Amino acid sequence: MIVHDVFLPAPLLVVSSGIMVMLGATAWRRSVGRSFLCAMGILLLAIMVVGHHAGTVPDHGDSLFVQDRWTAYTAILTMFSTICIMLMSWRDDGIMRADEYALLLMLGTLGALAMVFSANYMPFFVGLEILGVSIMGLVTFGHRAVPGHEAAMKYLILSGVSSAILLFGIGLAYGVTGSLRFMPPIAAGGVSAALPPAATIMILVGMFFKLSAVPFHMWLPDVMEGAPVPVAAFVAVVSKIAIFSPLVRYFGTENQPPFLNDILCGVIILTIMGGNLMALRQADFIRLMAYSSIAHMGYLLIAFMCPGRLQSGAITVYLAAYTASTLGVFAVMDAFATPGGPDGRVIAQWKGVFSSHPFVGAVMSFMLLSLAGIPPGIGFFAKFGIAAVGVAHQRDLLLCFLIIGSIIGLYYYLNIVRTMMVTPSLPSRPLNRHVRPELMALVIVLGMIVVIGGLFPARAIHPLLPAATVPSETRDGITH
């Protein structure tokens, strides 16, 4: 590839050069506050230039990166989530003690952005690995060294296995088509007909690993449990968006190849039922959120499987709803934690929150209800959209499981709300003196997003409506 051919979306450029600046600043003089501010500035700048790019758009479609509405949307979601997570971890004594934390978070975001913008196996795989390695580093931050290290090791090994499977699939795909273009391989003359499906399935398995769909989900609860709260939020939100975005681009928004239909159906059913059933018995809040996030990925995959007029709206709203509500839950959890006191990780600690911290209790129940799909949260409209695409495609079996899963989900979300309403037998603890105004502001902003998105979802879906149709056009552009 020649230099004048280079096509580079601006956010990638901004974030990677920003990381260089941060590295230089760290080498000059270490300061947690400065690297935090630096990272925030870089992310804001990157969000502003999300639609721009450096170099020329290659007309033959053979570039490393692609840029359209879908990438803009998911990149903004990714960077917005990272900003929220930065705010959550700022002034958190446990994790912000070293400026490597902000650096690792930025590196993870860079990896996620590379995956979001990729139109080629190379940047996709490199981004995946950058994201994976930085998550491994992030997980070990925090007070509790031993579970953190254990979780990081678990993540390292399992993520290595999944990357190996993915890489093998990519190798097979390259062998079949002789190209690294990011699309399912199509059999050319002279290759065995079994190779393209095998390659596709291996790539899918690798993606499902990262997405934590059910037979490949074992790592997620352990990793999130061992990680500090903001890192758990990063794993639950950013890494999921970063893998879902290329998944949609890879398979496009048309009907999936027939051999994938049954596999996808099975995985979705297992994911919904597995995630919800295992969430039922959790006493640890973060583990519960991990399993609930698994279940949400299952719902999202239903929309992925049902192409059509309603699909793009359903997917975009669902991603936004999941991001805002999940980040909201983690932000409230972070705001609830007191140094030396309860850290909000155990559900039983939330007993009586409604009487001791009414605001925290109200926002938390609001976020949980949004996740459960109850109005007026945005999650209601999101679930409605999923059900609509399912009905439009007559996926009766999946819809049954959507309902069963939602009812089970309702139970464990409500159970937390119920716990918060219990009148505590002990006198309530003195109010949290360790107030962090930026955290409260974040909680309020996320709450506003959830309410306004729930009441006026038209504004949320309208400008993004062509988002998911663009990838399919691009894909067409690449194929011919």
Added chain:
Amino acid sequence: MNPLPALVLLPIMGGGVAWVAGHVRPRVTTTSRDASWWVVLVTLIVETFVLVMATFGHPVHTGPWPGHFSMPWIPAMGIAVRLDMDGLSLSLIWLSLIMCFLCVFLATRQVTVHAGAFRFLFLATLTGIIGTFLATDLFLFFFFWELMLVPMFGLIAAWGHEDRQRAAMKFFMFTQGSGLIMLLSILGLVITHYRQTGVLTFDYFTLAHTPLSPAVSMLLMLGFFIAFAVKLPVVPVHVWLPDAHTQAPTAASVLLAGILLKTGGYGMIRFNIMLFPDAASRFAPIAMGLGVAGIVYGAWLAYAQDDVKRLIAYSSISHMGFVLLGIFTGSRMGMQGAIIQMLAHGLSTAGLFVVAGAIQDRLHTRDMRCIGGLWAAMPRLSGAGLFFAMAALGMPGLGNFTGEFLVLLATWHVSPLPAILAAVGLVLAAIYALRMVNRIFLAAPRTGLQPVPDVASRQMAVFACVMVFLVLLGVYPQPFVTFSAPLPLPVAAMTGPEGATP
């Protein structure tokens, strides 16, 4: 100004103000210590004025029904804020307001812990209920249908009695789960309409003219029926009701029994019968069977209860069986009987729950084995209790009798056997109601009961208003029957679905 959006939004806005007022309470002087209560009262009074305006005003006919409001909401999916009002919704909203006044005067002052939040949730439930009665966009209807559950869950789970949390969870899970099945039915109808006409809309009047094959219409009708059957409740899916009614605080019990159950009946009339008339008539034998089963089973279990509120809850199941029976007789008379029964049951059961709540506040028990001889101690309350018990057992001259009689008559024309069985339910109703009156009010006073104050005469005035309505319904029901009849859809079909009426 169009009164319909104001009707929906006023309660929740007033509730917000009441919440804030409840918060500032400690700082102001003791004279205005019930600031949030006054806010609630003012909200309800303004709401009544708006409702009077909606009832007696002469709105411009822009929709198929007298009241109409429309505003785009999510145009990409054909969803709009469409509110329409006919006699049925209007009379049920009137019922809701009467219930709310009853609660405000007799049941919300007892709440002292977080009173502002309680009143906010109370009025938010009212918003959901009124929205449900008015919405003619299926998405909006579902939105309100779900919306009213959340505040009610809060009311039961935070201010209820001893086993409140389990009851609240059960209530929410049953109603929300069945609501999801209705969501699928709504979407099924919308998508079928979209396939046939290419128009994606959630408009009730447009969707009513979707040509459906018998199998599809039966399937969609069943989806709606399950959700409404859980709310009504119909016997196999009634298990949430006794717990929720028993554990809820008095005001929430009144709301639950008085209006929340009526949303189920309203939905059956508005959606099952009017959207899918053919499927509904084919399903009628089963529905009537379920109705009769509910009448007899509810009455039988009511007889076996020792807990006053549980007894009233089971009697509700029995009375709602009449509503189900009447709706599915397929005749105009049965429908009218069901509507009158809904109104009368709302009034009488709400009265009974207030009486039971008053007894519990004074004696701190609901167990009828520990209560007795209240007639001498509390003559006014006992009188009210006796009156509402008589209404519940279907005494001629009171509203419930009119409703039950019309339903029985209509059922007899269709098939005599259910009518006979339902009449057996009436006998059982007399037994359990009289037994309750005997045990609570007339039996010998229990030893060890503290002397308790009777209800104030001002509060008796509120009871008297409810009694007047019940007597009116019983003695001269014709205006109510005419007023509350649902406007038929076929008329709308002839004049065109989208406001073709001049």
